[in-house]
Amino acid sequence: MSLKTQMVAWLALLVAGILSLVWAYSYGGGADGGLLDRAGPAVTWGLPTAKLVLNLGTAGTIGALVLAVFVLPRGGTAYEAARWFAGWSAAVWAWGAAVHTYAGFLLLANRAPSAGFEEEFLTFITRIDAGRAGVLTTLIAAGVAILCFWVRSPRILAGALVAAFAGLLPLVLKSHAAGGIDHADSTTAIFLHAAAAAVWLGGLLTLVVLRRVLPAGQVGVVVRRYSTLALISYVALVVSGTLGALARISTVEALLSPYSAIVLAKAGVFIILGLFGVVHRRWSLGRIARDPHRGGRHFAALAVVELAVMGAASGMAAALARTEPPQAAASGGLDAALPGPDAWEYLSRWAPDPLWSLLCGFAVFAYLxxxxxxxxxxRSWPAYRTLLWLVGLAVLVMVTNGGVHVYQGYLFNAHVLTQMMLTAVVPLLLVPAAPLTLARxxxxxxxxxxTWVKEFLERSVQPVLAALRRDPSLTIFVLAASLFTIYYTPLLEWAAQGQIGYSLMSVLALLSGCLVTAALTGTPDPGTSSSPRNRLPVLAGIAGLYAFGGWKLVEQAPAMELPWNTSVGRLWGPSPAAAAEMGGPMMWTIAAVALAIITATVIRRNDPHPGTPSQGPAGSAAPDHRMDMAS
Known part of the structure; x- marks a missing residue:
């Protein structure tokens, strides 16, 4: 790709972004300063413009790092160019975040940039949540830039990618999505939307920049790998965008608002981008495979047009951040309408969670x-394993998207039920499905x-699982650390008051449960302390841990329920089903059933020849139970 084509691509992205920003910001009413406005048009328009720059810098950073970690061959000119492009993009991100924070202060203080306000600005960035979020975003972006410029280690670059994703959180938590106090906020949807957009837009932008240094023989491989990430990002964008919009637009009156009109226009742009994706996968990839040089030129031309459309979407996204969403249709919201908790409500209610809806959907597709x-x-694969995987994911969907998910935001005992279902029940279905074996x-x-799926599993997951298999007593510490983190750290309050905390708690509970279950139920290595007979004392220790944990929950229930009472009050009075003390018996009951099943499995596998391989159907080796674990 020539330098001229790259300049055209950048120009198309910026011009389309600015034009769509001007339209959406004017139409949505954000540009109206009002009669008492003293900040002036520089601040009024500088704030969304800085947001656009911030978004593009974030996309360039995350997209380039994603390509460096998951797409590009390690080392070489393209890899180094991606690292440097990520660093410069992070510098732009930091600058945009700093300007956005400064402009946000001016708008809040209703002052022109020329006024003196040093002390007030210091108060804003140290004591006001919006100011602190802006400073934290700026510092994270600057830190990522330093890592990209100074470090070449793939592991540290992967850490920089994690930090870049974390850099999205401060502003997301201060967005419109976090305005409510109930558990039905859309912060997770906004975060997933921003992250997926950054991977998609930033990845394509990085490909345009790297095209000149990519060897002809690598173009097809790199574009094909990026296409897979783009498809995943597009699905995530559609799901998270839809759920996020539904959280703000729930009535006909809301649908007629300027905010909704911009959302619908943005949805139309995404449909066009989806058509571009189809053309890329069905036409561009084939031409690149047949003729890398000529096919690469066609891909570049299509990418320029696609970047222009992406710029339009980015401009509208920046304007939406400053557009007032529709007012709630009725006061009271879910609090006033939610009936008392019972078994039917747990089974029949539905509140889609974007993170778990996507994870479960991708898990079903990947396994099948x-x-x-x-x-x-x-080769064949046991049908019972596929059935276990599908049933396990169905239960996971019910726990994270159904009535249990709804009441988890209001009741402490529903929080305990969620944690125990994810830690003790769902792993009993997912682990025997042997997803790691299937991946291998x-x-x-x-x-x-x-790095891709197989490399990640071999370098990160399997060593941990192997260590737990060698010394099963470590599973007690893993489970104890998980329970302590969930119930005796700020995560308890975060899970009660917002989607991000709930998501972190859910991921921790499921991962720890899968690790423990896989370590205890898998076929042991012969001649080691991990034989089935030696696992029984470990199971007894876990039973004791659950017994102690449940007793502490009963004893400390009133204090532990405080985050829920602070958020929503006692909606159902002294109802026994809503009593916080029910959390302890729930833990005991679920743990007893789960441990009984694991114990029966361990005793059944007490084979005097555990290392003898068996043959699967059609002459293929039977899957290795030592790798049985939910990914």
């Missing part, structure tokens, strides 16, 4: 795709140093 690939190669048999390993 793996089974299909095995069968296409003439179906995912192709990469040889160019980049």
């Amino acid at each position: 795709a793996g089974v299909r690939r095995l069968r296409a190669e003439g 048999l179906t995912v192709t390993a990469r040889t160019d140093g980049s």
Whole structure:
């Protein structure tokens, strides 16, 4: 791709972004300063413009780092160019965040930039949440820039990518999505939306920048890998955008508001971008495979047009951040309408969670795709494992999207029920489905140093699982650390008051439960302390841990319920089903059933020849139970 084409791509992105920003900001009413406005048009328009710059810098940072970690061959000119582009993008991100924070202060204080306000500005960035969020975002972006410029280690670059994603959180938590006090906010949807958009837009922008230094033989591989990430991002954008919009637009009156009109226009742009994606996958990839040089030029031309459309979406997104959303249709919201908790309400209510809806959907698709690939190669896969995986994910969807999810935001005992279902019940279904074994048999390993599913599992998950299998007593400490973090750290309050805290709690509970279950139920290594007979004392220790944990929950229930009472009050009075003390018996009951099943599995596998391999159907080796674990 020539330098001229790159300049055209940048120009198309910026011009489309600015034009759409001007339209959306004017139409949405954000540009109306009002009669008492003393900040002036420089601040009124500087704030959304800084937001646009911030968004583009974030996208360039995350997109370039994603390509460096997951797409580009390790080392070489393209890898180094991606690292430097991520660093410069992070510098732009930091500058945009600083200007956005400064302009936000001016707008809040209703002052012109020329007025003196040093002390007030210091108060804003140290004591006001919006100011502190802006400073934190600026510092994270600056830190990511320093890492990208000074460090070449792939592991540290992966850490920089994690930090970049974390840099999205401060402003998301201060957005419109976090304005409510109930558990039905849309902060997770906004975060996923921003992260997916950054991967998609930033990845394409990085490809345009790197096209000149990519060897012809690598263009097809790199574009194909990026196309997979773009497809995942598009699905995440559609789901998170839809759920986020529904959280703000729930009535006909709200649908007729300027905010909704901008959202609908943005949705139309996404439909166009989806058509571009289809053209890329069905036309561009084939041409690149046949003729990398000529196909690469066609891809570049299509990418320029696509970046212009993405710029329009980015401009509208920046304007939406400063557009007043529709007012709630009725006072009281869910609090006034939610009936008392009972079994029917837990089973029948529905509140889609964007994170878990996406994770479960991708998990179903990936597992079934793996089974299909095995069968296409003439190998078979036990049907009971597929059934267990689907049932396990169905239960996971019910826990994280159904009535349990709804009441978790209002009741402490529902919080305990959520944690125990994720820690003790769901893993009993997912672990025997052996997803790691399926991945080992179906995912192709990469040889160019980049990291994908198989490399991540081999370098990160399997060593941890192997250590737990060698010394099963470590599972007690893993479970104890998980329970302590969930109930005796600020995570308890975060889970009660917002979606981000709830998501962190859910992920921690599920991962710890899967690790413990996989370590205790998998086929042990012969001649080690992990034989089934030696696992029984460990199970007794876990039973004791749950007994102690449940007793502490009963004893400390009134104090532990405080975050929920602070948020929503006691909606159902002294109802026994709403009593916080029910959390302890819930923990005991679920733990007893789960541990009984695990104990029966351990005793059943007390084979005197555990290392003897068996043959699976169609002459293929039976899947290795040592890798049985939910990914």
